[in-house]
Amino acid sequence: MSPTPSPSSSAARAPAAPALQAGSVDGAALASAQNALRFGNFTIGCGVMVVGGSLNDLVRSLQVSVAVGGQLISAGAVFMCIGAPLLAALLSGRDRRRLLQWTLAWYAAGHLLCALAPDYATLLPLRALTMLGAAVFTPQAAAAIGWMARPERRGRAITSIFLGWSLASVLGMPLHSYIGEAFGWRWAFGLVALLAALGAVWVGRALPDGVKPPALSLARWAEALTHPVLMAIVLVTAVAGAGQFTLFSYIAPYYRQVIGAGALETSVLFMVFGAWGLAGNLLLSRRVDRLGPARAVRLFLCGIALGQLVWPLGTSVPLLLLVMAPWAFGTFAINSAQQARLGAAAPALAPALLALNTSAIYLGQAIGAASGGAIVGTLGFDPLHQVSVGWTLLALALSVWAERRLRRDPDHV
DSSP: OOOOOOHHHHHHHSOOOOOOOTTOSOHHHHHHHHHHHHHHHHHHHHHHHHHHHTHHHHHHHHTOOHHHHHHHHHHHHHHHHHHHHHHHHHTTTSOHHHHHHHHHHHHHHHHHHHHTOOSHHHHHHHHHHHTHHHHHHHHHHHHHHHHHSOGGGHHHHHHHHTHHHHHIIIIIHHHHHHHHHHTOHHHHHHHHHHHHHHHHHHHHHHSOTTOOOOOOOHHHHHHHHTOHHHHHHHHHHHHHHHHHHHHHTTHHHHIIIIIOOOHHHHHHHHHHHHHHHHHHHHHHHHHHHHHOHHHHHHHHHHHHHHHHHTGGGOOSHHHHHHHTHHHHHHTTHHHHHHHHHHHHHOGGGHHHHHHHHHHHHHHHHHHHHHHHHHHHHHHOSTTHHHHHHHHHHHHHHHHHHHHHHHHHOGGGO
16 A cells, blocks of 8 residues: 655645735634744745844954955845845746745845855855845745735735844844854854744645745836835835935944944844834734825834934943833835835735835945945944934935825825
């Protein structure tokens, strides 16, 4: 008697599952998918932050300057920025379970190779190519969970999986900092590789087959790209990200060189920053459908600008723990709110808009890291917060303009 085939082997021989209808996934299956995608975003966030968290040891080990080491953030962000919309168009017809599973496998292999890189010249292209995994996972996870959820729960479903990013800030960033100082930056990269491998297995088990949001035609992509209000909302994400990463990219060296924080204190500062960010995202996920994502974005931008403005007052670790609160509270919630905002503004264009918004997140990181590196390399740390505030206020002005345009003509989108 032949052995009974396992579910995995049977699935491998079975024909492709039919596409699921939007909002047709039951509550238990949706919750399971949310947990897996939340962990996936946690892993993606850990990978994005690993350079910043372990930058002190990385620049010492590879014998490069802080400004040069920070360009690893810029290079990865550029690839994520360009890759998000291009790969979204190229891979739009794929089953999301397999796509997201293989994306995390790529992320795992890339971080393992980065951990083994012998020098900076080898690490730079490996880092850039690895971050293509982040370019795919974040928007496609949002599109997938948005497709599975019922319309009245779509905003909360999308924002809930972005809690993974907040958790990465609470746990990943301080852990990277501690591991980098105690064992070396290579072990921090290795941890991300392990998390990504676990995430690939989890996503493969938790997501149903047949999650295939409809592919967008070139005409629909052109509609999204040429819509002034929708593109203004996407630009808000990029400009706000530039404001945050002008300072945040170099925050570990800032803690050490300006505040005099040791390894444990730096880890605590990262953890508290992330805890505030998690609190903001938790509040948003519960209130976004009631408050409205556009209003949430406006409130969070005001808080971020306030935190950046008073940043120089944090002249010691205890003072920094207070000063960072308004900024940290909105640091990840704003991206979640922007995703929900775009998904609500034009549901039919959501796959394109979420990919473009993810691209904007990483464009902002690239601009911020590059401009911050130029400032640190020539003027030191002092002007960073001023430039950050300027970027954030510009994002706020753009956001208010787009909000007013949509309020005057909601049917035009």
